[in-house]
Amino acid sequence: MRQRLYAGQTLRDLRRAAHLNQRAMAARLGVSVSYLSQLESDTRPLTAAVTAALAQHFPAALAGIEGEAPARRLAALGHALADPAVAPLPPEAVAQLASEQPDLADRLIALHAAKRAAEERVALAEEAMTAGVGARLPWEAVRDWFHEAGNYVDPLDRAGEALAEQDRPAALLAARGIRIATDADEDAPLAQFAGATLTLNAALPEESRRFLIAHRLAALAFADTIEAIVAAAPLAQPEARRLLAIGLANYAAGALVMPYRAFRAEARRLRHDIDRLSRRFAVSFEQACHRLSTLQRPGDAGIPFYFCRIDMAGNITKRHSATRLQFARFGGACPLWHVHEAVAIPDRILVQHAETPDGVRYISMAKGLVKPSGRFARAPRRYAVALGCEAVHAADFVYADAVDRAGPPTPIGISCRLCPRTDCDQRAFPPTDRAIAVEGEVRGVVPYRVV
Structure with a gap:
């Protein structure tokens, strides 16, 4: 029998922290304003339907009410039973199943995870066979390692967050006896570390300087942790292991300049408005997008996003998905995906409501970006970034306001060969x-x- 839970004070605190009035909070939870008032005054207990809504919109708060394990089970079960291959269940039925039959729920979650893993292996084999590709190249192996890790590395994320509470990265480097210098030569490397000096290219924008300083600090401060993670990684090629070490330092640098709890809370408050997040944390648009795709801390996860970066030729140079959408490893992406148009239109945000062949709908934002070269004779780097989530999270994604979700979505696929x-x-x-x-x-x- 499900224990009755009263959480009036927690709901009130949660609503106020999210800057929502009772009407907006009631809409999030799918209840009336009067019913929410009764919940907040502890005259009614949490129902299965309200618990399911909390799991979707406020998973960390639910973990505080029910405990981390039940909240994580409910979130995972909801994700598994949202698969289009499964007949849908109402949220209250999912919550009841997770609460009253936890063993069965855990088996369904494991079965769904095995299904997804099998589908990815089949897609990978088909792509590799089509493209005539054998062993993975070092950077592909590292990219897959991060994908399999869920794009979240807990020891580095927590260590970066703790270090960020002490001081600014530049001050922490100085405390270690590291001097920061600037090289006026435009052809110099972006960053170079030798002896006790970190030299940065003078043409770098301020957010890139801050990130490279944080990267060097992370590489020094977390060297033992990075080494242990690399040693445990199933990567045979020495180049892949070195690339993973650099990638892990980059990951930790992101945790330093965008600490997990502060960044996640601000992202929720701003409904994931990238421009506002960029200003709040003094980071680039791309850096903020990338960080949002890593907010998958157990018991305190953010919205599951997919993130990618694509160049003018259609090559996907960065990719990760915490959603059911997966990217093609070989060949081009779907031409109907708006990220291709965004590459040609820099500094303009495009929004798309799309549906994949499995029936899942997504809201995605894409923006074309230009990194100046600093001189006429050298072409600037042009690319676009895309960030998207499943349409069920539209209320928490400000870009969803720009599309008519009542109309038909754009039908997209992974790639032509797999669509x-x-x-x-x-x-x-x-x-x-x-x-x-x-x-x-x-x-x-x-x-x-x-x-």
């Missing part, structure tokens, strides 16, 4: 697992029909 859609006018290649019919008498946009 099962038969009626796409933008298809570049037929799907690898489907036959095609070539009919000379009938001409469509492409010279074949997927059957």
